[in-house]
Amino acid sequence: MINISLLAKKKRNNSNKVLESIIFRWSPRMMTGKTIPENDLLTLIEAALYAPSAFNAQPERFYYAKQGDKSFTDLIQLLSAFNQNWCKKAAFLIIVVSKKTFEHNGKFDRTHSFDSGAAWQAFAIEGVNRNFVVHAMSGFDYDKAKQYLKLGDDYDVECMIAVGQPSDEVNQEKITLRKPVKEIAIKLT
Numbered sequence: 001m002i003n004i005s006l007l008a009k010k011k012r013n014n015s016n017k018v019l020e021s022i023i024f025r026w027s028p029r030m031m032t033g034k035t036i037p038e039n040d041l042l043t044l045i046e047a048a049l050y051a052p053s054a055f056n057a058q059p060e061r062f063y064y065a066k067q068g069d070k071s072f073t074d075l076i077q078l079l080s081a082f083n084q085n086w087c088k089k090a091a092f093l094i095i096v097v098s099k100k101t102f103e104h105n106g107k108f109d110r111t112h113s114f115d116s117g118a119a120w121q122a123f124a125i126e127g128v129n130r131n132f133v134v135h136a137m138s139g140f141d142y143d144k145a146k147q148y149l150k151l152g153d154d155y156d157v158e159c160m161i162a163v164g165q166p167s168d169e170v171n172q173e174k175i176t177l178r179k180p181v182k183e184i185a186i187k188l189t
Helices: 004-011 038-049 070-078 081-087 112-129 142-148 168-172
Strands: 060-066 092-099 133-137 155-164
Touching: 004 112, 004 168, 038 060, 038 112, 060 070, 060 112, 070 081, 070 092, 070 142, 081 155, 092 112, 112 133, 112 155, 142 155
Parallel strands: none
Antiparallel strands: 060 092, 092 155, 133 155
C-alpha cells in the first residue's frame, strides 16, 4: 500500500524539524473507491474535538455521508464538476459547519470559523497518520449545502472533505511546496 506521508517526505524539506505529522500532511485526490470502517472516520472526528477553541465551544460540526448511501450521491451533486469527478471514489464526504454563537450564552463567537479550521487541521493530521486521503475543498455550492442540511442562520458552512484510501495513482500527483517563512512572518517594530 502507498504511504502518502512518505511521498511528501521525498519532496518537502524539514530543515527546522517541524513535527512530521504537520509538514508531511498533504491533500492528494487519488483514491481506490474502497470502503473505510465508519469507526475510523469517527476517530478522525474525535481528533478534531481536541483542537483549541474559544471557551472550549467546539463550534465545528461534521455532517458525513458514506459511499453507497443516497446522502453520498446528494453531496456529490453539490460539488463542482471537477470535484465530482475524483470524489466519486471517496469512502466518505463530509460537510464541515461551524456554529456562530456560543451555547453557554448565545453570543456571537467571533472565532467560530478559525476554531473550526483548527478542528479540520487535527482531523487532517489524524487522517494522514492513518494513511487516508483527506482532502478539503471549497469547490461546491455553499448555499445548497446549507439548504440540504436545513441549517439556520446560526451556522456557516465552512468546507467539504473527501476521505478515502490512497490508490497507486497517488504517486503521480504533485505535492505542493510552501512559501518561505519570511513571506508570511511579518515582524512588527
